[in-house]
Amino acid sequence: MTPTEADAYSRSAAAYVHIPFCSSVCPYCDFAVVAGRDDLVGRYIDAVCTEITTSEPWRPLEAIYFGGGTPSHVDPSVLGGVLDALSLKHGFSADAEVSLEANPEDFDVARATTLRSLGFNRVSFGAQSFDSSVLVALGRRHQSGQIESSVRAARRAGFENVSLDLIYGTPGETANSWRDTLRRAIDLAPDHISCYALTVESGTPLGRAVRDGAEAPDPDTQADRYENANMVLSAAGYTRYEVSNWSYPQHECRYNLTVWAQGQYEAYGNGSHGYRDGIRFRNIRRIDAYVSAVESDKTPRSGNDVIEGWDAEIDRLFVGLRRVVGVAPGPGVTTFLQSDSGRRLVDADVVNLVAGRLTINRPLLTDEVHRCVLDLEAPQCFPT
Amino acid sequence: MTDQTRIRNFSIIAHIDHGKSTLADRLMEKTGAVSERDMRDQLLDSMDLERERGITIKAQTVRLDYKASDGEEYVINLIDTPGHVDFSYEVSRSLAACEGALLLVDAVQGVQAQTVANAYLAIDAGLDVIPAINKIDLPAADPDRAAVEIVNILGGSANDIVRMSAKTGAGIDEVLETVVRDVPPPRGDPEAPLRALVFDSYFDAYRGVVCYVRVVDGHLGSGDSLRFMATKEVHDANEIGFLTPTFVRVGVLGTGEVGYLITGVKEIDRIKVGDTITGARTPATEALPGYAEPKPMVFSGLFPTDGDDFEKLRDALEKLRLNDASLAWEPETSKALGFGFRCGFLGLLHMEIVRERLEREYDLDLVATAPSVAYRVTMLDGSVTEIKSPQDLPETIDRRGVAEPYVKAMILTPSEYVGPIMELATSRRGIVGDMNYLSPERVELDFEIPLAEIVFDFFDLLKSKTKGYASLDYEPADYREADLVKVDILLNGQPVDAFSAILHRDGAEDYGKKMTGRLRGLIPRQLFDVPIQAAIGGRIISRETVKAKRKDVTAKCYGGDISRKKKLLQRQKEGKKRMKMVGSVEVPQEAFVAALKLDDDL
Known part of the structure; x- marks a missing residue:
């Protein structure tokens, strides 16, 4: 692929x-x-x-x-x-x-x-x-x-x-x-x-x-x-x-x-999670509460996270890095490579750059990379 | 003013827990200074910590009126002394205010190291020492044996020794009678210019510094302009009086009398214990002997566990210093522990007390680096500098030699433990000197030993080797050259300042092994192998490795639950923020704290 x-x-x-x-x-x-x-x-x-x-x-x-x-x-x-x-x-x-x-x-x-x-x-x-x-x-x-x-x-x-x-x-x-x-x-x-x-x-x-x-x-x-x-x-x-x-x-x-790939997916049923129109959402976890909500014409949603701007770029890296192909170049990747913890991960060979794409070289340390990604702050030039 | 012939000034000297404070309470009760109803147990020990540990940190003093069996009224000033060797200068000043000392010995425990040390201090101060055997009511009491031991130190006759029980009150009258009979009255010159000894002081939030004074010559009047001979400061006597033990204001303190003086000075370090007070207009030419500046002997870095508490720690130290002029500190920065203070203490107990008070009374959570001593380093050009922190030790090539403080130590022990104690002392570079049998069962061992060895773990080892029966006392001796090295602990090649230690070459490897082993268990795995090494200069003496972390991944993000996963990692990240970077190694502060606190096996 x-x-x-x-x-x-x-x-x-x-x-x-x-x-x-x-x-x-x-x-x-x-x-x-x-x-x-x-x-x-x-x-x-x-x-x-x-x-x-x-x-x-x-x-x-x-x-x-x-x-x-x-x-x-x-x-x-x-x-x-x-x-x-x-x-x-x-x-x-x-x-x-x-x-x-x-x-x-x-x-x-x-x-x-x-x-x-x-x-x-x-x-x-x-x-x-x-x-x-x-x-x-x-x-x-x-x-x-x-x-x-x-x-x-x-x-x-x-x-x-x-x-x-x-x-x-x-x-x-x-x-x-x-x-x-x-x-x-x-x-x-x-x-x-x-x-x-x-x-x-x-x-x-x-x-x-x-x-x-x-x-x-x-x-x-x-x-x-x-x-x-x-x-x-x-x-x-x-x-x-x-x-x-x-x-x-x-x-x-x-x-x-x-x-x-940060693609969109609907989610139906109790405890399910979806991502659509820039919102990560989740449904009520308890089956009976979920059923009651739907039966009484109430929303079964129990939470929404709006993913936009810099958050969306971080989100792209967060999900995309689980893949062997890693993520395409972008402001998130640039910021990552300029950060102290990002550089440490490069030095320790946990991540590397393949044709401009940031990829994880040691998949067993993915959480380590993820924590670093979540810590990245938007560069000043990034539109808010 | 009381006629000098009717004054008796004396101290009670005793080993910890031999009943000094209880006896003081009985004496106050007996003479009516305090009614039984008002009496808290052991009134003289007023600080909580003192009560808990059964020791006196700040001396207090009380004036007792006593009608003796000869029909005469006497004024007896009981001058309390701090009960520990760390405060030997303070003890010596209290003793200098007295003509006699009551040496109190526990009938069960017999003579202990501090008993002897204090007795010698009193004899050296020219005091008449009156022995008394306490706790004769206890089933295990062996007053005859205690009497033999006392005679072996002081001479005299075992029959003359007062036997009493401060707890039951038995023999208390005899103690008072003996004090009146055997303690010499003061023999100052009432006509001479004023000379008064400051034998203690403390800070009172309302009154400022309160001095405890003993008038040696002349008299001290309210409103007098006074010159403090050591500090050369001049202050007015705003208020003077007796301690009964409550403050009783008087117009004048006569020759030989003991009381308090308030000058309005607010800063404790402007009043020096041991200073001589004289009249500003007609000063004495010569100060009373024995004044010295107390010198810190033991040093340790104190760091707040929570870096945000740095200012709180500074405030607390300043407050403690209000009442403890011997406490010294300077700011210190550690890569591992952040901002803190290098503190100097008179001795180990002093250090422990300060730490406990900071934690208890000021609600601080502290990390303390291993205690060290002051080393004298001779540089290549022959100049000598004193260093108080291992980090300040110059490189080997820049120095000609290092000298460390030795102490004269005395251990009193049941004779069966002599072997193990000699072994311990020699293994800690002690040089064994005299051995005196106080009785067939009890031995006094004298030796010289580096103070650094004592501050490290000697007390604990001594206790465990003698089931707690041996007692130790020491006094500073001299400085001696030794083969001392600085052991650094390196994390991935970077030294961690908090763990550097100056040690004798023979003990360096042990220390290195223990610290590296301990840290290996405490430092979390990193992205790469982390060597932990102990080194002397460039030479590695031990090494451990924290293997690289191999797995840190959530296997499955179920059903695309990205938000939950992010939150979980965010929480872990918060934990990471408290990490300290040592080079490229992330170490939680807790690991450093644990490594320093786990001193049971070091």
Whole structure:
């Protein structure tokens, strides 16, 4: 993917739909999810559809992403209804990417075929690991064999774009176990692989356990795993295009690319986040509060950040630097290179300049770069 | 004016906790100076800190009226003395105002190092020393053994020693009778020009500086114009009086009497303890002996943990100085710790007290650099300069030698600990001298040792090696050349001033290892490997490495939640603002503070 292609996504229109339902909540998860409230599915989906139909009309969407939660946990026809509402409201571009997240235990050929016929063309499986002890440690309900059968089912149903999410650095995971997970993932030849470091979030069961003395993931071990993944995946023909994402050429997730290119995306559902018309906005996080708000004709928005002027330039760097292609030259890049902390990052080889573009050379230190970016002040000549 | 033959001026000298203040309280009660109802326990120790530590920092004084068994009325002036070696000059001035001293010894603990040191001070001052054994009511009391130990120091007969209990009041009458009988009356010349000794002073917000004085010759009248012989200042006696212990104004203080003097001077450092007061019109030709300027012995940098508290620290120091003329400081800037003050103290206890008062009474959170002493550096041209901070030590090639202060130290210990103490003293470059058995169980060990070794950790080690039974006292001796080096701690090649120390070459490596090891655990990982080295000049004596940070990234920005991620990083960034830059290394101030505060194992 060339920088020009990547930057072109800044003009995309995308949409995110949140499906918060799960059969159980994983101990590390701090997303807006619910388990055991399937009774709310009907009202929730109605609320999402209402939110879609009452939103500002837009141009045809080029990427739609159903995330969760577990979109595959609910009946496919329900998701089909949401897709219809979206299509009716904004329209889809001819080659729109329509993704959903799915859990291996929910997936079979019949369901896959239905989802495919409803219009989904990309599926991202929460595989996490092929090591059964790691899966247990992560509180996952599937077995490694189900990952393999799910991927096969997706292929048989005609999904040409399949992704696997993997988690590394779980306490108890060994270097061998991680290598084996990578190997078995590659054997399935998914088009896209995401590798995420297990992150301890406060307020989750994992966060509480670590606070009470349970073993925390070791950052150095996670760095080892990450470097190993990058090496193995590259050798297998995958190219990293973002901090945690690898794909076959031309199989990058276009919804992701839109977000990192500072493109615009609508967001529907509880706890979802969007960026449209210069505003980063978020919806009410609690599912019941969200549903009540929509049902009583109130806005489900719980916050807006206006991104304009210098903030927009900082925002461009902030999101864009997660990409391997980095960010195009601009006042933010110039200011960065002139700042003390920016120069330190250049000296330490954390960032470098490739054909005028600022890129991150050591992706594992991205937060370090981000803190520096957020600290940049507008140069005097910058119009306010 | 009281006839000199009816005056008795005396001090009580004792080791910490041997019951000095309790005895003073009993004496006041007994003579009716204070009613039992008004009595706070241990009235003489009025500062909270003094009460807590059971020591006296500022001496106080009280006039007691006593009708003795011979039927005569006596005026007994009890002059309190500071109870610690750091204040030995102040002790010596208080003793100079007396003719006698009551040496109080705890019947359980027996003679301690300070007991001996104070007894020698009193004898040197020409005082008659009257021993008394206190706390005879305690079950563990062994007054016979204490008596033997006392006789071994003072001579005399064990049978003559008063045995008493300040707590129960037993033997208090005997103490008063002994004072009247054995303390000589003053023998000043009432006809001579006035000579009065300033033996203490303190600052009172309403009255200004209050001087405690002892009239030696002549008399001091209210309204007199007075010349202070050391400072050469002239002030009027605005008010004079007795301390009973409340202020009682009088018109004149006669020969041999003790009282207070208020001149209207507001600045404590314009009144020098030990100065001689004489009449401005008919001055005495010669001042009383013994005047000296107290000299700081121990130095430490004090820095506010929060840089914004610098002015607050300055104000607090100035307020403390109102009552403590011996406290000295100058501003100091540290790359690691920011702005602070290099403070000079009379000794370790003085330093501790000042630090505690600053933190407690002025609500400051302080970092103190390791205490050091004043070194005398001989330069190549033969000139000698005194340095009080390791940073000021000239380069090796610019100097011919460095001398450090030695002290004469005395340790009193149960005899079973002699071995470990000798070992400790020699390992700290002590030169062991005499060894005296005060009793079969108790030994006095004399030795000479560099003051720097004592200020470092000697007290703590002595306590732990003797289960707290040994006591230590010391007095300044002389300066001696030694193989002293400056150890610098380098962070990524840059020296961190706060950790530089002057040490004997033999102890340098240990210090280096401990500091580098400690800092490795405290300095956060950076973008690159950070070497932490200890160096003497250009030579590295130990090295540790803080490995480069490898992972600092949020794996996933879920659903494009950019705002939340930004806020999280903003918060982390706030933390970073408190970082200090040492070269290219970012170090949280807390790391420096922790490295200096963790002195348990150093």
